[in-house]
């Protein structure tokens with residue numbers, strides 16, 4: 264291939280990238296975001312290489328004008344703590360008011376009574392020992408103690424590359440938590456990483472659930488296996504795994520139904536789903552419990568039951584964009600010992616990100 268045809272191809276690619284970029288901006292007004300672990304098409308970069316026409320410059324400005332960071336989208340979670348932090352810092356010393364204010368703020372942020380007491384108890388000891396004397400030192404210490412609880416945990420999604428059979432990731436959780444949506448987003452991310460994905464529509468209770476999953480399959484480019492409405496969820500997932508194995512597909516993402524957690528049959532059913540999923544070729548390498556952050560401490564109760572039934576390996580915490588109760592992360596990790604692996608920050612395909620504790624704590628305090 265000579266130089267001129269190469270540059271022609273490059274030009275065409277750049278134009279295609281530009282048209283795509285402008286379309287995405289105009290139609291969905293999607294914000295430019297950082298999506299960890301995923302390489303996304305970057306309209307701005309493509310644009311900068313041919314930035315000679317007016318249209319191109321305009322497009323770059325539009326994209327750059329609407330950035331909404333993870334931190335911005337955690338605004339509600341931040342609101343619970345940052346007010347109290349400001350007020351504590353505004354005093355000349357650490358006094359009874361300080362402790363009351365911090366305790367109230369931590370509880371409002373939903374870290375849970377136990378976590379709040381252990382955090383503040385340890386700080387009180389240090390204040391009594393005169394190790395901490397100023398409000399600024401106290402806030403720094405709180406922040407670093409909170410970080411200590413979260414850092415160092417592996418948040419990688421388990422994938423065994425040399426299995427010779429599909430990895431199976433099960434999504435479990437109560438109705439409305441965000442299982443199907445998160446499954447769709449995970450599919451898109453895994454496909455972007457170069458893996459092949461098949462969705463198994465294990466929520467057979469409502470026809471709409473299968474429809475919803477089909478839409479996500481189309482959007483993400485995944486295969487899908489669906490069963491009849493009211494059919495046996497375990498068989499649908501088993502069929503999905505068989506089908507994936509015969510087509511050499513890397514990963515099966517299995518959706519499940521989530522009626523109320525007080526319904527013991529659901530737990531029985533999920534136990535069976537897990538057992539049957541591994542009957543043929545394939546291995547369950549992740550069980551992701553999806554928890555809606557807005558449900559607060561109830562989510563913890565749910566988590567216990569699901570963990571008993573299905574050996575949960577990670578939590579997907581959804582709707583953190585709309586919740587002031589982000590502190591539930593601390594309760595989940597310290598009381599259940601399950602890592603929060605992903606967080607949902609909105610409803611579109613890019614709105615699921617790897618949980619980053621440092622970024623999260625920064626957002627809570629600033």
Ligand SMILES: Nc1nc2c(ncn2[C@@H]2O[C@H](COP(=O)(O)OP(=O)(O)O)[C@@H](O)[C@H]2O)c(=O)[nH]1
Pocket residue numbers: 436437438439440441442443444445521553580581582583584585606607608609610614
């Ligand atoms: N704002 C926001 N909405 C979400 C998020 N995740 C899911 N949702 C919405 O929550 C609703 C229920 O989600 P769905 O996946 O159907 O829940 P399922 O019953 O557990 O499968 C849908 O309207 C989703 O768009 C999130 O991270 N942020």
Ligand SMILES: [Mg+2]
Pocket residue numbers: 442443444466472518
């Ligand atoms: Mg669903």
